[in-house]
Amino acid sequence: xxAMTTMTSRxxxxxxxxxxxxxxxxxxxVLLGILYxxxxxGIGQLAFPAQANGSSVTAGGRVVGSxxxxxxxxxxxxxxxxxxxxxxxxxxxxxxNKNDPGYNPLFSGGSNLGPSNPDLIKSIQARRQAxxxxxxxxxxxxxxxxxxxxxxxxxxxxxxxxxxxxxxRVARARGLDPGAVRALVAxxxxxxxxxxxxxxxxxxxELNAALTRLR
Numbered sequence: 001x002x003a004m005t006t007m008t009s010r011x012x013x014x015x016x017x018x019x020x021x022x023x024x025x026x027x028x029x030v031l032l033g034i035l036y037x038x039x040x041x042g043i044g045q046l047a048f049p050a051q052a053n054g055s056s057v058t059a060g061g062r063v064v065g066s067x068x069x070x071x072x073x074x075x076x077x078x079x080x081x082x083x084x085x086x087x088x089x090x091x092x093x094x095x096x097n098k099n100d101p102g103y104n105p106l107f108s109g110g111s112n113l114g115p116s117n118p119d120l121i122k123s124i125q126a127r128r129q130a131x132x133x134x135x136x137x138x139x140x141x142x143x144x145x146x147x148x149x150x151x152x153x154x155x156x157x158x159x160x161x162x163x164x165x166x167x168x169r170v171a172r173a174r175g176l177d178p179g180a181v182r183a184l185v186a187x188x189x190x191x192x193x194x195x196x197x198x199x200x201x202x203x204x205x206e207l208n209a210a211l212t213r214l215r
């Protein structure tokens with residue numbers, strides 16, 4: 001038996017228990033607090049670099065957003081910019097800032113208004129008229145996701161129908177061939193997850209990033 005072991009054995013039982021706990025703490029800290037996070041980080045960077053780095057979307061050589069988070073595409077006054085595909089409405093806005101267009105991660109959430117709520121009905125009717133006028137289409141043809149917010153307020157996806165509705169307006173604002181813009185939308189339509197979950201969708205952030213490369 002070593003001198004250290006002999007000395008430790010002579011210590012009071014309470015002290016020995018504390019030393020054992022301290023050793024366990026140090027070992028677990030190294031294993032779970034340092035080595036394990038480094039291994040997970042390495043696996044993420046090697047196998048899933050895009051997801052591990054926030055699913056970044058780039059345009060013009062710089063990061064312009066994340067494919068997981070929607071964002072508002074507005075002008076300096078906070079109005080929808082005609083040269084961009086517009087996302088669905090967002091309830092994630094700063095209540096103290098009337099000019100906040102939404103998609104504010106600090107205020108993620110829905111309106112919590114039921115389908116029979118008169119305020120929600122009035123808001124949807126107003127949005128339908130505004131979207132129809134903005135896109136130059138009949139109000140009856142405006143898709144539901146163009147006038148209703150998502151539960152998180154940060155949904156980056158819209159329906160293919162809403163994306164198609166915006167093609168003419170975006171092409172006109174950018175001086176592009178509508179056929180080329182429509183083909184770009186078709187290329188960004190994502191099918192149902194695993195073929196059965198959800199609905200076909202178009203990621204607006206990724207679509208607008210690709211739009212900047214269209215000439």
